Amino acid sequence: MATISKKRQLGRQVSIVGGGLSQFGAFPEKDTRDLFVEAFQDMVQNMDRGFDIEDIECAYVGNYSSDLFEHQGHTAPIVADWLGITPIPITRIENACASSGSALREGVMAIASGMYDVVLVGGMEKMTNLPTDGVTDVLASAADGLYEVPAGLTFPGIFGAIAKAHMDKYETNLDHLLKVAIKNHSNGALNSKAQFQQTVTEMMERRISRAQERGQEVPDYKTDMDFLNDPRANPWIAWPLRLYDCAPITDGASCVLLVSKEIAHNFADTPIDIAGIGQATGKPLHDSDELTSLSAAKAASQQAYDMAGITVADIDLAEVHDCFTIAEIVATEDLGFFAPGEGPRAVDEGRTARDGDHPINTSGGLKAKGHPVGASGVGQVIEIYKQLRGEAGERQVKKADPTVGVTHNVGGTGGTCVVNVLRRES
Numbered sequence: 201m202a203t204i205s206k207k208r209q210l211g212r213q214v215s216i217v218g219g220g221l222s223q224f225g226a227f228p229e230k231d232t233r234d235l236f237v238e239a240f241q242d243m244v245q246n247m248d249r250g251f252d253i254e255d256i257e258c259a260y261v262g263n264y265s266s267d268l269f270e271h272q273g274h275t276a277p278i279v280a281d282w283l284g285i286t287p288i289p290i291t292r293i294e295n296a297c298a299s300s301g302s303a304l305r306e307g308v309m310a311i312a313s314g315m316y317d318v319v320l321v322g323g324m325e326k327m328t329n330l331p332t333d334g335v336t337d338v339l340a341s342a343a344d345g346l347y348e349v350p351a352g353l354t355f356p357g358i359f360g361a362i363a364k365a366h367m368d369k370y371e372t373n374l375d376h377l378l379k380v381a382i383k384n385h386s387n388g389a390l391n392s393k394a395q396f397q398q399t400v401t402e403m404m405e406r407r408i409s410r411a412q413e414r415g416q417e418v419p420d421y422k423t424d425m426d427f428l429n430d431p432r433a434n435p436w437i438a439w440p441l442r443l444y445d446c447a448p449i450t451d452g453a454s455c456v457l458l459v460s461k462e463i464a465h466n467f468a469d470t471p472i473d474i475a476g477i478g479q480a481t482g483k484p485l486h487d488s489d490e491l492t493s494l495s496a497a498k499a500a501s502q503q504a505y506d507m508a509g510i511t512v513a514d515i516d517l518a519e520v521h522d523c524f525t526i527a528e529i530v531a532t533e534d535l536g537f538f539a540p541g542e543g544p545r546a547v548d549e550g551r552t553a554r555d556g557d558h559p560i561n562t563s564g565g566l567k568a569k570g571h572p573v574g575a576s577g578v579g580q581v582i583e584i585y586k587q588l589r590g591e592a593g594e595r596q597v598k599k600a601d602p603t604v605g606v607t608h609n610v611g612g613t614g615g616t617c618v619v620n621v622l623r624r625e626s
Contacts, residue, residue: 207506210312210477213461216622217468218247219582224395224452224570226328232266232275233282235453235572236324240283243455248469251457253283257316259290260307262300262323263574268338270326285320296342297523298611299323300454301577301618305479307458317463322455323575335449339573342612344484351486355523356446358485358613360438363526365491367440370541372529374440378428379547380525381444381567387554388564390595395450395570400424407433445525450570454578456585470589475604476510476621478503485613496617497534497608504606508621512536515621516602517559517587519580521610522567528552531608532560535619555598562587562595577609577618588624601626 220243222235230238244251259280267273276292293303300323307321327335336354343349343358353361366372381400388394389402398406404427411418421427428434434442457467464471480503482488482496489495505511518535522528529543537558538546546552552560563569563583566576584605586592607620 215464215471239453259320260303262303296611301609324453325572325574356438359524376544388568447566447571452572475623476504476508494614580607
């Protein structure tokens with residue numbers, strides 16, 4: 201039977217009326233439940249109007265692997281108990297790094313179906329209990345265990361292969377990757393929740409100062425690029441990716457409150473609508489048609505754009521899944537901001553900076569804000585929520601009166617992608 205193309209619409213409109221983040225970073229004294237409570241409290245404290253926790257009727261939480269990171273399964277009811285929202289239904293969603301992006305989609309559908317009016321959605325991950333090699337092993341379980349893992353492909357290796365393919369096909373170079381890192385660290389330096397709140401220049405100056413204090417040879421750096429091209433400061437991880445091309449290991453949590461649009465102004469002076477949402481599935485990377493694009497990202501973005509009734513020209517800013525610097529470049533092309541191969545040139549021209557025509561990852565992205573994998577998708581949504589409400593402070597985009605933002609959340613080797621279109625009523 202032929203496949204029927206259908207433009208999907210929500211049965212009822214859904215709005216975001218609050219969002220909160222825990223601090224992102226490494227917190228040996230905290231576990232998953234502590235982080236989620238911190239994010240929830242941040243949300244409640246920053247809501248426009250009074251909020252009764254008993255209004256919440258249902259909840260979904262994204263979590264990739266508390267089972268392996270913390271030896272704790274069945275985390276959803278534990279979180280519900282710590283929040284004090286039992287006995288409402290709460291469900292954990294696992295879709296690798298797109299876990300909370302997928303959880304958000306479930307929350308949207310729960311309201312759009314008419315079953316609930318108020319739904320809590322979030323994500324959480326506690327990763328730093330394990331040493332780096334242990335974290336690498338856990339994350340590798342999101343790759344194909346039959347084909348990719350036995351070949352020795354860790355995630356840096358996988359995205360290193362993507363970067364090499366992009367370089368071969370489009371003349372992308374190492375400097376393009378480093379410029380993405382410089383931009384995102386500059387944005388992260390303005391984000392009080394970020395794991396890294398320093399620019400690359402500040403980190404370079406700190407390295408020089410330490411060498412001086414210890415009586416060591418003082419590096420002769422003149423620019424950020426000098427620093428990032430020094431293998432002692434920025435060692436190779438999986439060629440052509442270096443340390444500063446990789447998102448860090450992070451503990452953190454995020455949450456948003458979703459409500460039906462007709463009651464949104466009971467909670468927020470400026471609610472933000474989820475105008476479109478798309479989720480698509482791609483083949484494992486070893487079975488993909490090409491390495492320089494993720495098919496799931498293209499399909500999910502088209503679903504979301506169609507539902508929202510927009511084109512790329514309507515989008516004011518985006519948070520994309522930059523688990524590695526090359527991933528940001530590929531995402532900007534898959535989302536249609538730039539033609540294939542033009543993403544690196546856009547970085548050169550400053551088009552993805554906060555004052556560019558396509559601001560990308562104003563939060564600092566996963567690269568600088570941090571990447572607690574189960575929390576990242578909803579964390580992206582919170583940045584767009586703040587930007588569209590004009591609440592991003594020093595990192596507020598330079599575009600006047602932004603009204604439409606997009607998030608792009610990828611799981612595994614591209615097997616899952618969730619794209620959201622958020623819109624503020626103008």
